[in-house]
Structure formats: C-alpha cells, structure tokens
Amino acid sequence: MKQAPMTGRIELRQVTKVYRRGTDQEVRALDAVDVKIDPGSSVAVTGPSGAGKSTMLHLIGAMDRPDSGEVEVDGERLELMRDRQLDDYRRRIGFVFQRFHLLPALTALDNVLAPVITDRRRAKAARARATDLLRLVGLRDRAASLPSQLSGGQMQRVAIARALIGAPRLLLADEPTGNLDSDTGKEILELLLSLCESENMTLVMVTHNDEVAAACQRTIVLRDGRITSDTRGSGG
Ligand SMILES: Nc1ncnc2c1ncn2[C@@H]1O[C@H](COP(=O)(O)OP(=O)(O)OP(=O)(O)O)[C@@H](O)[C@H]1O
Ligand SMILES: [Mg+2]
Known part of the structure; x- marks a missing residue:
C-alpha cells in the first residue's frame, strides 16, 4: 500500500471516550473534545490527574478508539482504520508511555x-x-x-x-521528563523541541511541569475531559 508522507497534522472533532459506561463508576475521560494541531508544532497538554491527558494521547496514537467523534491525522480517520492500517500508522509515529x-x-x-x-x-x-x-x-x-x-x-x-x-514526524510523549532531574529534563526537552524544528516533527507532550509547558509553542489544559484553556506562548 502506498502511503502519503506523514506530516503530523492532527484534528480531533467531538471526541468522547467513556470508561465503565453504564455503571455507577462511569467516567467521561474525554468529553466532546475539539482540537487542531499544526504539523511541526510543539503542544503541551496539562491538567490535574485524571483529566484525560493520557486518554487523549492514546487516541491520537491509535492505542485506543473513541466512543464517538473523529480522530484525524494527516487527513486519515484513525477510528475508521482496520487493524493492519493501524499497525502501519503506529509504526510511523513515536510514543513515549507514562510507564516506559x-x-x-x-x-x-x-x-x-x-x-x-x-x-x-x-x-x-x-x-x-x-x-x-x-x-x-x-x-x-x-x-x-x-x-x-x-x-x-x-x-x-x-x-x-x-x-x-x-x-517519526509525530511524537506523542506522556510526561517524558517526569522522572528526570531538572538539568537532564531540560536537555531532553531541548532535544525534542529541536527535532520539531529540524525534522518538522509534531510534538504532543503531557507534562505537569509549568516550565516544560512554557517551552512549547502552545499549552492545552484539560479538566474533567474538556479543554478549559488553549494558549499560544512564545516557546518553541
Ligand atoms: N482503562 C481504563 N478503565 C477505566 N477507567 C479509566 C481507564 N483509563 C483511564 N480511566 C479513567 O479515565 C480518566 C482519565 O484518565 P487519564 O489516564 O486520561 O488521566 P490523566 O490526565 O492522564 O491523569 P494522570 O495525570 O494521573 O496521568 C480517569 O478518571 C481514569 O480513572
Ligand atoms: Mg496520564
């Protein structure tokens, strides 16, 4: 199968992910989220524990499927892909898991x-x-x-x-510097941001660290599965 070169443009439309649906422990991990991410940009995703950050990354990384809504990367709808296409897609992106x-x-x-x-x-x-x-x-x-x-x-x-x-043209990283001392974390962050520039790599990174977020071009804040703030900073 011939593949168009990846650019790392992401678009989520009304994406909802519900865990334990129909039980009294139902969680709307993502609730009708709309977001567009430009190729080659660096985006920090922050917000309290349980806000839906890892869930959002997993959906963009095709590690999981939404219950409703559309997840589009470079014009391709991930939630419509077959298993083999998903395998191909996962091979073309980079993913740093919260638990390595x-x-x-x-x-x-x-x-x-x-x-x-x-x-x-x-x-x-x-x-x-x-x-x-x-x-x-x-x-x-x-x-x-x-x-x-x-x-x-x-x-x-x-x-x-x-x-x-x-x-990869798209790197999804779940707290990639969370376990590093501040000097090492800074070096790794600089490495990732320089790859955004030199390789035109898109970086979507979950972080709890304000300094790390500030170094990215954009910060999205999630709370209870919804985007409560979306700001473009001077970073990157
Ligand atoms: N596999 C699962 N089964 C049931 N509930 C889940 C599952 N994965 C996540 N959740 C729930 O969905 C919500 C969002 O989880 P998520 O892992 O996306 O949070 P997070 O923002 O990454 O939090 P943290 O900062 O602690 O990593 C939480 O309430 C969590 O308990
Ligand atoms: Mg998480």
Missing part, C-alpha cells in the same frame, strides 16, 4: 531497536542510529544494561530514544 514499557529481557540498545524490523543489510545502520540516540539522551555507556539495571530516569531516556528510532 521497556522489554525487561532486552538491553537498552535492543529496546531502542525493538520497533524497527530490519533485514541484515540495514541492521548495521539501525544499530548505529540506536547507539547515536542513546548517546543523545546521555546513555552511551549503558547500551548493554538491562532495564532492571537502570534508574527510572535512565529507563525514561531509553524509552525516548526508542520513540525516536523511526525518525
């Missing part, structure tokens, strides 16, 4: 390589890129470490390197 989801039996380097399936001819180039990404996130000397041998912040950095291995 590293594979425990693989080294840091192999975790970074895990999303890219390569034949032997390309394996060498992929390893070189993975090594390069580990260096970029400050883990050059931990390539052979297993996740169990890494600190939380180091695992988070492996997860960021893994999300970037396919040179």
Whole structure:
C-alpha cells in the first residue's frame, strides 16, 4: 500500500471516550473534545490527574478508539482504520508511555531497536542510529544494561530514544521528563523541541511541569475531559 508522507497534522472533532459506561463508576475521560494541531508544532497538554491527558494521547496514537467523534491525522480517520492500517500508522509515529514499557529481557540498545524490523543489510545502520540516540539522551555507556539495571530516569531516556528510532514526524510523549532531574529534563526537552524544528516533527507532550509547558509553542489544559484553556506562548 502506498502511503502519503506523514506530516503530523492532527484534528480531533467531538471526541468522547467513556470508561465503565453504564455503571455507577462511569467516567467521561474525554468529553466532546475539539482540537487542531499544526504539523511541526510543539503542544503541551496539562491538567490535574485524571483529566484525560493520557486518554487523549492514546487516541491520537491509535492505542485506543473513541466512543464517538473523529480522530484525524494527516487527513486519515484513525477510528475508521482496520487493524493492519493501524499497525502501519503506529509504526510511523513515536510514543513515549507514562510507564516506559521497556522489554525487561532486552538491553537498552535492543529496546531502542525493538520497533524497527530490519533485514541484515540495514541492521548495521539501525544499530548505529540506536547507539547515536542513546548517546543523545546521555546513555552511551549503558547500551548493554538491562532495564532492571537502570534508574527510572535512565529507563525514561531509553524509552525516548526508542520513540525516536523511526525518525517519526509525530511524537506523542506522556510526561517524558517526569522522572528526570531538572538539568537532564531540560536537555531532553531541548532535544525534542529541536527535532520539531529540524525534522518538522509534531510534538504532543503531557507534562505537569509549568516550565516544560512554557517551552512549547502552545499549552492545552484539560479538566474533567474538556479543554478549559488553549494558549499560544512564545516557546518553541
Ligand atoms: N482503562 C481504563 N478503565 C477505566 N477507567 C479509566 C481507564 N483509563 C483511564 N480511566 C479513567 O479515565 C480518566 C482519565 O484518565 P487519564 O489516564 O486520561 O488521566 P490523566 O490526565 O492522564 O491523569 P494522570 O495525570 O494521573 O496521568 C480517569 O478518571 C481514569 O480513572
Ligand atoms: Mg496520564
């Protein structure tokens, strides 16, 4: 199947996600959300715990489907895609999960390589890129470490390197600097924002940190599944 090159333009129209529907614990995690995100822009998503931030990221990343509404990326409606198209789509984006989801039996380097399936001819180039990404996130000397041998912040950095291995045009990151000290967090943030500029990558990032949000071009605040504020700052 021929694919148009990805640009990372996102549009949510009246997107609703309800958990435990019909029970007394029903939660409207997202409630008729409308939002448009320009390709190559950096967007921070903030708001209190339980506001629907991860849910929004999961829907844009096709990790989950909305109950109603439309999720469109580059003109393609994710909620209408078949499983194989969704697999293709997920391979083309980068996702940093709130709980890193590293594979425990693989080294840091192999975790970074895990999303890219390569034949032997390309394996060498992929390893070189993975090594390069580990260096970029400050883990050059931990390539052979297993996740169990890494600190939380180091695992988070492996997860960021893994999300970037396919040179995605769209990066969805759930608190990517949440477990990092402020200096390391700042470096990672600068790396992500510079990729927005140099690769025209779209960055949608959940954060609880006001400074991190301020560095993005735009901040969306969610509360009880609704957007309560949407501001364009000077960042990015
Ligand atoms: N799989 C699920 N089953 C049931 N309820 C869920 C599920 N996932 C999320 N929820 C509920 O949906 C709401 C939004 O959850 P979400 O994970 O999107 O919040 P969040 O803004 O990311 O919060 P946090 O800052 O704590 O990560 C919460 O009330 C949560 O309990
Ligand atoms: Mg969350």
